[in-house]
Amino acid sequence: MLANLARTCYRRRRLVLGLWVVLFILALVAAPALKGDYANSGRLSGTDSQAAYDTLAKDFPARHGDEAQIVFGDVTKHRAAIDSYLKQVAKVTGVISVEPLRVSKGGLIAVAPITTKNGNSDHPQTTATDIKDLAKSTIEKQGVQVEFAGPWFGNQTMPASEIIGVLAAIIVLLIAFGSVIAMGLPIATALIGIAISLAGVGILANVFTTPSFAPQVAAMIGIGVGIDYALFIVTRYREALHRTNSPEASVVEAMTTSGRAVIFAGFTVMVSVLGMFLMGINFLHGLAVGVSLAVVIAMAAATTLLPALLGFVGFTIDRLHVGRRKARTGEGMWHRWARTIQRRPWPIAVAGFLFLVIVALPVFSLRLGSADASNDPTTSTTHKAYNLIAKGFGPGSNGPVLVVATGKDAGANLGKVVSTLRTTPGVASVTNPSPNPSGNAALATLFPTTGPQAKATENLIHHLRDNVIPQATAGTGTTVNLGGQTASAIDFSDVIGSRMPIFIGAVLVLSFILLLVVFRSVLVPLKAVVMNLLSIGAAYGVIVAIFQWGWGASFFGVEKAPIEAWVPMMLFAIVFGLSMDYEVFLLSGIREHYQKTGNNAEAVAEGLASTARVITAAALIMVFVFGSFVLSDLRALKLIGLGLAVAVFIDASVVRVVLVPATMELLGNANWWLPKWLDRIVPHVLVEDAPPTLPEGFDEPVLEPTH
Numbered sequence: 001m002l003a004n005l006a007r008t009c010y011r012r013r014r015l016v017l018g019l020w021v022v023l024f025i026l027a028l029v030a031a032p033a034l035k036g037d038y039a040n041s042g043r044l045s046g047t048d049s050q051a052a053y054d055t056l057a058k059d060f061p062a063r064h065g066d067e068a069q070i071v072f073g074d075v076t077k078h079r080a081a082i083d084s085y086l087k088q089v090a091k092v093t094g095v096i097s098v099e100p101l102r103v104s105k106g107g108l109i110a111v112a113p114i115t116t117k118n119g120n121s122d123h124p125q126t127t128a129t130d131i132k133d134l135a136k137s138t139i140e141k142q143g144v145q146v147e148f149a150g151p152w153f154g155n156q157t158m159p160a161s162e163i164i165g166v167l168a169a170i171i172v173l174l175i176a177f178g179s180v181i182a183m184g185l186p187i188a189t190a191l192i193g194i195a196i197s198l199a200g201v202g203i204l205a206n207v208f209t210t211p212s213f214a215p216q217v218a219a220m221i222g223i224g225v226g227i228d229y230a231l232f233i234v235t236r237y238r239e240a241l242h243r244t245n246s247p248e249a250s251v252v253e254a255m256t257t258s259g260r261a262v263i264f265a266g267f268t269v270m271v272s273v274l275g276m277f278l279m280g281i282n283f284l285h286g287l288a289v290g291v292s293l294a295v296v297i298a299m300a301a302a303t304t305l306l307p308a309l310l311g312f313v314g315f316t317i318d319r320l321h322v323g324r325r326k327a328r329t330g331e332g333m334w335h336r337w338a339r340t341i342q343r344r345p346w347p348i349a350v351a352g353f354l355f356l357v358i359v360a361l362p363v364f365s366l367r368l369g370s371a372d373a374s375n376d377p378t379t380s381t382t383h384k385a386y387n388l389i390a391k392g393f394g395p396g397s398n399g400p401v402l403v404v405a406t407g408k409d410a411g412a413n414l415g416k417v418v419s420t421l422r423t424t425p426g427v428a429s430v431t432n433p434s435p436n437p438s439g440n441a442a443l444a445t446l447f448p449t450t451g452p453q454a455k456a457t458e459n460l461i462h463h464l465r466d467n468v469i470p471q472a473t474a475g476t477g478t479t480v481n482l483g484g485q486t487a488s489a490i491d492f493s494d495v496i497g498s499r500m501p502i503f504i505g506a507v508l509v510l511s512f513i514l515l516l517v518v519f520r521s522v523l524v525p526l527k528a529v530v531m532n533l534l535s536i537g538a539a540y541g542v543i544v545a546i547f548q549w550g551w552g553a554s555f556f557g558v559e560k561a562p563i564e565a566w567v568p569m570m571l572f573a574i575v576f577g578l579s580m581d582y583e584v585f586l587l588s589g590i591r592e593h594y595q596k597t598g599n600n601a602e603a604v605a606e607g608l609a610s611t612a613r614v615i616t617a618a619a620l621i622m623v624f625v626f627g628s629f630v631l632s633d634l635r636a637l638k639l640i641g642l643g644l645a646v647a648v649f650i651d652a653s654v655v656r657v658v659l660v661p662a663t664m665e666l667l668g669n670a671n672w673w674l675p676k677w678l679d680r681i682v683p684h685v686l687v688e689d690a691p692p693t694l695p696e697g698f699d700e701p702v703l704e705p706t707h
């Protein structure tokens with residue numbers, strides 16, 4: 001089938017290119033009109049905070065929405081101007097309510113809590129921008145310091161991370177290929193694919209709950225895999241062209257070998273990412289589908305658009321060469337490295353495992369949570385607002401907790417609960433209860449002594465829910481729930497943490513089965529799963545050490561804080577899929593040589609030598625693309641960008657070229673053991689006839705392509 005597809009795309013290359021150009025133009029023109037609304041917040045049904053939110057929607061509509069705070073400095077001199085400004089804020093579209101001004105002792109700092117709409121047709125970002133613009137045109141001109149607290153008031157910017165990653169990829173590909181034309185093909189297919197993917201992510205927001213950061217994550221993954229998949233195919237095409245002297249035959253060979261492996265690799269990534277549906281969290285469904293769409297389009301571009309472009313390029317693939325290439329005879333660097341490993345497999349394997357284990361040790365301190373505004377850039381208004389609130393009212397005032405009561409005599413019963421809460425260690429203060437008009441619900445606001453991201457705050461919320469509130473409401477017939485952004489973030493982390501083992505277990509089992517079918521071996525997939533877990537664990541260890549412990553955090557522009565709850569899950573899904581990509585390409589080469597010679601040692605050496613260069617180049621591109629997102633102001637994107645870059649680097653440098661050949665040398669022919677009963681029921685699936693290889697001399701600093 002792939003051979004026919006390759007011939008069709010090659011022979012009808014003008015039609016194929018035209019269709020992709022039309023799709024590209026449609027994505028740029030039509031997508032903005034079809035784009036849906038991104039999810040403004042994640043709601044988790046069945047949680048205590050969601051119950052509180054539902055009560056607010058029914059009984060306290062003025063407090064049902066997104067919480068935010070407007071913070072003022074030196075209130076004593078500008079009280080009249082502040083009051084006038086707040087009256088105008090109440091009239092801004094999207095503002096539900098403006099609460100009375102809270103003034104600190106001495107009158108130096110004041111806070112006005114506000115609530116903004118948050119629905120499919122109401123985006124609080126627009127409301128936040130209007131409120132800030134109003135401040136600029138009014139009281140800021142009078143010299144009043146105004147800062148804004150709340151997720152939609154952040155002024156973090158996204159650098160051109162994608163451009164930085166692509167520029168780095170261009171350099172790597174120029175070194176790998178030594179040809180501007182050969183370099184340009186993977187870049188062109190990846191850029192066209194990602195433009196279409198981003199349009200698709202926006203359209204998917206009409207169907208799936210999609211977080212606002214989904215386009216950035218999809219772009220990160222789409223560019224990385226798009227360039228890598230095209231790299232594998234172009235590499236095979238060049239090698240075949242030098243041997244067959246036939247562009248069409250070379251395209252067919254590239255597609256039936258590397259193209260087949262690309263399809264399997266792409267589906268492996270999709271399976272891992274779509275495994276997030278097992279988490280049962282609607283907020284993540286759009287993210288999973290959006291990233292999967294980016295991978296699908298990258299595969300489609302690599303297997304249809306790229307063969308068409310190769311048809312146009314033909315024999316000129318090595319034109320516009322860069323540098324000079326030196327001829328080489330005998331075994332290369334990777335052959336020598338393979339022989340070194342085979343002479344000392346035990347110490348090398350032990351050293352590799354110890355390295356991964358040591359780097360992964362911080363993962364045992366992993367704490368899921370949500371970073372508060374104290375981690376925002378110091379120049380941001382949200383960071384300044386956090387510091388002002390903490391100075392005037394204490395750090396806990398940055399994360400107020402809504403205490404919502406429902407039931408008969410809710411107001412009176414909540415009053416008793418509030419009295420108990422005020423004497424609970426860790427509680428700074430609690431406002432007096434406010435009943436709704438019907439008297440069946442009441443609301444109070446609790447301020448912890450510690451900030452929103454503090455472990456003590458998390459422990460306090462759990463203590464209140466598990467012990468204090470049940471005892472205070474026993475026999476009253478009143479239900480009390482804790483809500484608000486701080487409580488919601490804690491619930492989100494708890495749900496993610498409890499469901500992660502199910503997600504990880506399902507992905508591991510499915511990946512093991514896929515590799516079992518492909519390589520017809522029990523030990524090879526088992527070893528792959530274990531080593532992939534170690535490499536991911538090492539990546540977790542690095543992000544915990546930097547982002548949670550604060551080791552070298554200033555270098556990355558972050559402060560110590562919990563790890564965003566969704567990041568480890570997303571990191572696992574993506575890295576596990578990408579690791580399996582490299583595993584497939586490496587083991588395909590080893591297995592091919594083993595089937596020819598029956599000599600495991602020779603197969604390991606030849607397989608490593610024939611695939612290590614292309615895997616190294618592909619991984620290096622991924623590292624640059626993912627690492628470029630560390631330049632973002634958004635902590636979550638820094639987290640996942642660095643985590644992915646570290647994981648890919650460790651996987652390509654330690655796992656693929658050290659641990660895999662060392663352990664395969666130690667296991668010998670047992671690598672390919674498959675019980676007879678299992679051999680009869682496992683279907684035969686051919687991934688790749690021969691492994692992709694870069695032209696000889698990739699590891700030399702000066703190259704020149706052959707013709």
